[in-house]
Amino acid sequence: xxxxxxxxxxxxxxxxxxxxxxxxxxxxxxxxxxxxxxxxxxxxxxxxxxxxxxxxxxxxxxxxxxxxxxxxxxxxxxxxxxxxxxxxxxxxxxxxxxxxxxxxxxxxxxxxxxxxxxxxxxxxxxxxxxxxxxxxxxxxxxxxxxxxxxxxxxxxxxxxxxxxxxxxxxxxxxxxxxxxxxxxxxxxxxxxxxxxxxxxxxxxxxxxxxxxxxxxxxxxxxxxxxxxxxxxxxxxxxxxxxxxxxxxxxxxxxxxxxxxxxx
Amino acid sequence: xxxxxxxxxxxxxxxxxxxxxxxxxxxxxxxxxxxxxxxxxxxxxxxxxxxxxxxxxxxxxxxxxxxxxxxxxxxxxxxxxxxxxxxxxxxxxxxxxxxxxxxxxxxxxxxxxxxxxxxxxxxxxxxxxxxxxxxxxxxxxxxxxxxxxxxxxxxxxxxxxxxxxxxxxxxxxxxxxxxxxxxxxxxxxxxxxxxxxxxxxxxxxxxxxxxxxxxxxxxxxxxxxxxxxxxxxxxxxxxxxxxxxxxxxxxxxxxxxxxx
Amino acid sequence: xxxxxxxxxxxxxxxxxxxxxxxxxxxxxxxxxxxxxxxxxxxxxxxxxxxxxxxxxxxxxxxxxxxxxxxxxxxxxxxxxxxxxxxxxxxxxxxxxxxxxxxxxxxxxxxxxxxxxxxxxxxxxxxxxxxxxxxxxxxxxxxxxxxxxxxxxxxxxxxxxxxxxxxxxxxxxxxxxxxxxxxxxxxxxxxxxxxxxxxxxxxxxxxxxxxxxxxxxxxxxxxxxxxxxxxxxxxxxxxxxxxxxxxxxxxx
Numbered sequence: 001x002x003x004x005x006x007x008x009x010x011x012x013x014x015x016x017x018x019x020x021x022x023x024x025x026x027x028x029x030x031x032x033x034x035x036x037x038x039x040x041x042x043x044x045x046x047x048x049x050x051x052x053x054x055x056x057x058x059x060x061x062x063x064x065x066x067x068x069x070x071x072x073x074x075x076x077x078x079x080x081x082x083x084x085x086x087x088x089x090x091x092x093x094x095x096x097x098x099x100x101x102x103x104x105x106x107x108x109x110x111x112x113x114x115x116x117x118x119x120x121x122x123x124x125x126x127x128x129x130x131x132x133x134x135x136x137x138x139x140x141x142x143x144x145x146x147x148x149x150x151x152x153x154x155x156x157x158x159x160x161x162x163x164x165x166x167x168x169x170x171x172x173x174x175x176x177x178x179x180x181x182x183x184x185x186x187x188x189x190x191x192x193x194x195x196x197x198x199x200x201x202x203x204x205x206x207x208x209x210x211x212x213x214x215x216x217x218x219x220x221x222x223x224x225x226x227x228x229x230x231x232x233x234x235x236x237x238x239x240x241x242x243x244x245x246x247x248x249x250x251x252x253x254x255x256x257x258x259x260x261x262x263x
Numbered sequence: 264x265x266x267x268x269x270x271x272x273x274x275x276x277x278x279x280x281x282x283x284x285x286x287x288x289x290x291x292x293x294x295x296x297x298x299x300x301x302x303x304x305x306x307x308x309x310x311x312x313x314x315x316x317x318x319x320x321x322x323x324x325x326x327x328x329x330x331x332x333x334x335x336x337x338x339x340x341x342x343x344x345x346x347x348x349x350x351x352x353x354x355x356x357x358x359x360x361x362x363x364x365x366x367x368x369x370x371x372x373x374x375x376x377x378x379x380x381x382x383x384x385x386x387x388x389x390x391x392x393x394x395x396x397x398x399x400x401x402x403x404x405x406x407x408x409x410x411x412x413x414x415x416x417x418x419x420x421x422x423x424x425x426x427x428x429x430x431x432x433x434x435x436x437x438x439x440x441x442x443x444x445x446x447x448x449x450x451x452x453x454x455x456x457x458x459x460x461x462x463x464x465x466x467x468x469x470x471x472x473x474x475x476x477x478x479x480x481x482x483x484x485x486x487x488x489x490x491x492x493x494x495x496x497x498x499x500x501x502x503x504x505x506x507x508x509x510x511x512x513x514x515x516x517x518x519x520x521x522x523x
Numbered sequence: 524x525x526x527x528x529x530x531x532x533x534x535x536x537x538x539x540x541x542x543x544x545x546x547x548x549x550x551x552x553x554x555x556x557x558x559x560x561x562x563x564x565x566x567x568x569x570x571x572x573x574x575x576x577x578x579x580x581x582x583x584x585x586x587x588x589x590x591x592x593x594x595x596x597x598x599x600x601x602x603x604x605x606x607x608x609x610x611x612x613x614x615x616x617x618x619x620x621x622x623x624x625x626x627x628x629x630x631x632x633x634x635x636x637x638x639x640x641x642x643x644x645x646x647x648x649x650x651x652x653x654x655x656x657x658x659x660x661x662x663x664x665x666x667x668x669x670x671x672x673x674x675x676x677x678x679x680x681x682x683x684x685x686x687x688x689x690x691x692x693x694x695x696x697x698x699x700x701x702x703x704x705x706x707x708x709x710x711x712x713x714x715x716x717x718x719x720x721x722x723x724x725x726x727x728x729x730x731x732x733x734x735x736x737x738x739x740x741x742x743x744x745x746x747x748x749x750x751x752x753x754x755x756x757x758x759x760x761x762x763x764x765x766x767x768x769x770x771x772x773x774x775x
């Protein structure tokens with residue numbers, strides 16, 4: 001276990017040397033955070049009735065946490081797979097004594113850990129100072145512990161989702177279309193640009209019980225009635241992790257036979 | 264003249280080259296169409312929750328997204344080489360642009376093509392056409408809508424290029440270039456109705472992202488020739504700025520140590 | 524054809540001056556084939572880029588075909604051909620003829636001229652055996668022949684080649700050298716070659732310019748380079764190989 005953390009540390013150290021890149025990424029994140037805050041404040045002023053669906057503070061926290069988690073970069077694993085498959089480099093990685101999938105997960109984590117931490121700090125700070133904390137029905141310590149649990153489980157789920165997208169490239173040659181479909185479903189059902197509280201009830205249920213919603217369940221954790229749905233959110237994520245873990249295991253065993261160098 | 268002839272020939276061959284792998288081509292096109300549908304769904308759901316805002320209905324958002332997708336499709340079909348510019352400068356491949364006897368911007372732009380852009384183009388045209396027909400556009404409405412969208416295409420190309428030109432001033436800038444472009448692009452994906460006045464003016468002038476999406480609808484809804492002229496003037500200003508920065512960048516260019 | 528006088532190029536990095544090219548002068552006549560070589564970091568690429576107008580000299584004068592590349596790069600590049608060993612300009616999923624047509628348009632040839640040149644080049648470069656295959660399916664040797672054909676579709680007076688034989692097998696290298704020799708002999712094309720492959724230099728180039736630390740250290744006919752090395756190192760029977768000669772020269 002220690003060696004995996006050390007692997008991530010080395011990649012993160014390399015990533016940290018590209019300071020300009022991180023600065024630009026965070027500038028982008030903060031710009032978008034502030035823009036989103038300002039825009040949604042205007043929406044809530046124009047249409048006060050939306051506050052009944054979701055209070056302004058909760059909406060802002062929900063969307064900003066979605067984008068903070070996004071920086072961890074596990075959703076980018078499909079692109080890495082795609083590039084390796086199209087270039088033929090996947091063969092080189094498969095010759096190493098650690099599984100190809102695991103190598104790529106660790107690399108993505110290493111590259112994403114610093115932007116993720118920075119983005120989270122910015123998101124929490126800006127939200128706290130501008131809108132305060134989201135209104136919650138549970139105590140703060142319990143809420144924070146739930147957030148951590150949901151975050152860890154949802155990131156495992158999102159990894160499986162995008163790993164499967166990437167592995168489809170062994171059959172499709174180019175897995176980009178799978179990525180488009182998956183990422184957009186995550187975007188809609190994860191409440192990226194519009195909180196799912198704005199959706200009709202049936203769609204909210206689909207979001208809460210789908211793997212795509214589960215992959216970004218951290219944004220649901222910002223809703224006032226989160227405590228009522230906590231158990232179903234957790235069980236949903238665990239259920240889909242089990243399903244996708246099995247599918248990933250099965251598919252990854254098949255990929256060795258499908259391997260073909262694309263020069 | 265030869266440069267323009269070359270530009271269209273290269274674009275034609277790019278499509279032919281991509282279409283040679285037809286399964287991959289159509290998968291990419293359909294994938295992009297599905298990808299774009301997301302924004303239609305998100306904003307339809309949003310408008311359903313809020314109701315009409317500032318005179319905009321969900322159908323206006325539909326028309327706005329059509330214009331935006333069309334602009335994106337034009338940029339990535341005919342000017343995708345700009346996207347690769349930071350990587351080309353890093354590797355020294357930009358030399359091949361300077362070593363050809365055609366206009367450097369046209370050579371650079373047409374040097375690459377995005378398969379999925381064909382999906383954007385197709386979808387953009389269909390949506391714009393449907394919006395116009397179902398809205399019962401008059402001739403002047405069509406002129407306003409299409410002119411506004413063309414201005415948006417030009418501005419999008421300018422900003423994509425400005426973001427890419429960072430490569431001449433910074434090492435290893437492909438991610439920075441992408442971040443700068445996303446900074447420009449993202450606000451344009453929001454319905455034009457939700458922008459407060461100050462933000463609207465900012466995003467129509469200093470960072471004219473709304474020209475690629477909401478402004479054609481603003482022009483249409485206001486039936487405003489003045490707004491169209493203003494849009495064209497803003498576009499011209501940004502074209503001149505981009506031209507100047509491009510010239511400065513070319514002068515600044517210094518390749519790496521290999522002739523590539 | 525090519526005149527270079529007192530050429531200098533400095534780069535500035537973090538307030539430090541880097542001398543890439545330091546007072547280089549040479550001239551090349553029509554029909555000459557010249558190897559322009561040196562160890563890595565010697566200033567070869569910088570010099571070539573100045574010759575083609577990609578970068579501008581700090582001092583000195585360059586004239587290619589009577590034109591200053593810095594004043595009129597387009598006029599120069601429309602009359603020269605350039606081949607990069609590791610950079611392909613071909614359309615990967617289409618047959619070579621499509622790339623040739625595109626290059627014809629780029630160099631301002633009309634349809635009739637392009638078709639006539641393509642027919643000629645397909646025969647001369649033996650491209651007909653694979654003319655309907657997509658470029659990505661061709662071997663490296665075949666691709667290099669297509670690259671050279673594309674670069675001379677407009678019948679240039681000078682051909683710049685950078686590491687053209689990199690990655691090619693022995694047969695492909697032999698074919699490449701024969702192609703370039705043919706261009707020299709039949710078309711009086713001036714060839715300006717950079718290569719680390721001494722076989723290329725021996726087979727193609729009559730003259731070798733060696734550059735090191737930004738300066739020209741040797742400018743001699745290729746077959747007389749051996750005279751410049753230490754006599755003790757010469758083998759009794761056959762003389763030192765060109766590789767041994769160049770190794771010694773690089774060390775100087």
